Amino acid sequence: MKTVHYLNQFFAGMGGEEQAETPPTRLEGAVGPGKGLAAVLEGVEIAATLACGDDYFAEHEDDALAALLEMLAEIGPDVLVAGPAFGSGRYGYACARFAAAAAERGVPAVAAMHEDNPGVGEAGAAYVVPTAVNVAGMRDALPRLGALASALASGREIGSAEDEGYLVRGFRRNYVAEKTGAERAVEFLLAKLGGEARTEVGGDMDRVEPPPPVVDLSSALVALVTEAGCVPQGNPDHLQSVRAQGWFRYDLGGADTLASGRYESVHGGFDVSLANEDPNRLVPLDTVRGLERDGRVGRVHESLYTTTGNGTPVVVATRFGQEIAGELRDAGVQAVLLSGT
């Protein structure tokens, strides 16, 4: 079986940054780290090495991919191997994009780079083997990369990320388990009682440290944010009731209260009749204004941020949060009351 190995200008021995504009070039056999790779491949030989300058790829991605894919098709390998790119962002990106494109066209592909390399998110259906952050990790990376490449070339079914040593791609594959969920759950419970936590579904929520408390609320700018789908009557911007496509900012205009008939909730996940009778039940503007008058809080931010927290994917909600947080920070907001349902 044969493979094609993709390298950047540096690892292909063409030169450093000054050669970063090199267009896709075909070299015969194994080059540079490809020689180490060839030694760890099983039943696969490196038919050719394709090299491309990191800047050329970044600046002419479509042309570069077209040329590389054409060369790849001429050679007709059983697998494409790209990198290792370690921590190099441009190189990792190029490896990932080429591997993704090859995989799309039915050529199994595997790239290798550090898990924080921006290329990781660009690999599509191709596999990415994690490496150290710099070239000192070459000796460690090559055998792992070679093993997965050989497996892909052989056509055998590839197992889970954990078993085969690649980064999770986010695809879920169904399989029929030997034991029912009930049996497996009881096993996990018994294990947990014995002090061992096991799980079939990984939790990948990151954690954020609680920010320090507000030092002086009486002089603080406080913002109201809601996921309860609270919008001006009539929902002028068409906020969705489920699977929100965005968030909105509405000017409170100094109002003392969220008056019934002027605001409503379009959240599709709960009965909004109580909220529509009195929108302050979702966003307590009446109370907070009172506290502003009394000096308990400094000022109420006149922008109300709203979205519908109903069936929103985590990655989308995270993006909404980042965008809203950016505006709040730019406006100098010092504290936030967030209503959820």
Next chain:
Amino acid sequence: MLAKEIERAGIPAVYVTSLPTVATMIGANRIVRGPAITHPFGLEEDDRKRIVERALAMLETDVEPNTVWEVE
């Protein structure tokens, strides 16, 4: 998720919800349990005063991660 991203930007945020378990799972840090899904901040004005005051008190307090406060 909104609470977490706002906190990540360094702004203390209190999340008032009747589902604090979900909030702790997601990783919000300052959480006040609200009375109901349909009216997390309270049905009547005096309920709201107590709930908002509890939320403000939490904003003024140093907390361990994923802390839930009840409202008396």
